[in-house]
Amino acid sequence: MEFSAKQIATFIQGEIVGDENATVHTFAKIEEGIPGAISFLSNPKYTSYIYETKASIVLVNKDFVPEQEIKATLIKVDNAYESLAKLLNLYEQSKPKRVGIDPLAFVAETAKIGKDVYIAPFACIGEYAEVGDNTMIHPHATIGSGAKIGSDCIIYANTTIYHDCRIGNHCILHSGCVIGAD
Structure with missing residues (x-):
């Protein structure tokens, strides 16, 4: 199942910086990001990875200010860690249920x-x-x-x-x- 940056931002009430049509279908750690994945940056010690990640979308806190160009689409939210938890829950609920x-x-x-x-x-x-x-x-x-x-x-x-x-x-x-x- 694929989700666009616009759909994600609407769900978690975030602000898009970049391509609102960027799509993702999986989750990945920011240091292991791949195209089609969404990652998050919450801990400042991982900031260097945001400039190298191949992830299509990265959730960041609203106060994040990049020091150089970032290839990924950013979604700025109040709390990146909590927003990721909401997305994981949504993803789990969207899976087809077996009976x-x-x-x-x-x-x-x-x-x-x-x-x-x-x-x-x-x-x-x-x-x-x-x-x-x-x-x-x-x-x-x-x-x-x-x-x-x-x-x-x-x-x-x-x-x-x-x-x-x-x-x-x-x-x-x-x-x-x-x-x-x-």
Whole structure:
């Protein structure tokens, strides 16, 4: 998916310096910038990289004043670091969402599964477990008997939720975490 500097600036309420039609499709560190990438400059110790980066767009704080010519399109914002976080969130939400239960997943017959849930291969949902609407359960996650997971959650690979544990709405459990262990 591609975004233009104009679209990005509108979303994060920034001011464009350069080509408003410059487009990006990925993120990169400023020192590793490539054409088609967006980077950011927040820490002054990385300032030298802004003059060399190949990134198409760079987010900078409003008080940034370049000392020489910059090839990239700049978007000046109040806080470059926070603006990048907003863009990463927007990017994540724009990805197509998978739904359905993979045939290689195990879901107990007594489990209750909400609407638009994705259960990946090799995930295991135990007896009487409940999974809320719009939740994604990645490969090799184990949801114990009687555990309840709320809506709009992401349970990443190799996560274990022990029996009878409760996970609220809008939670993200990262790979390898264990909930309910001693």
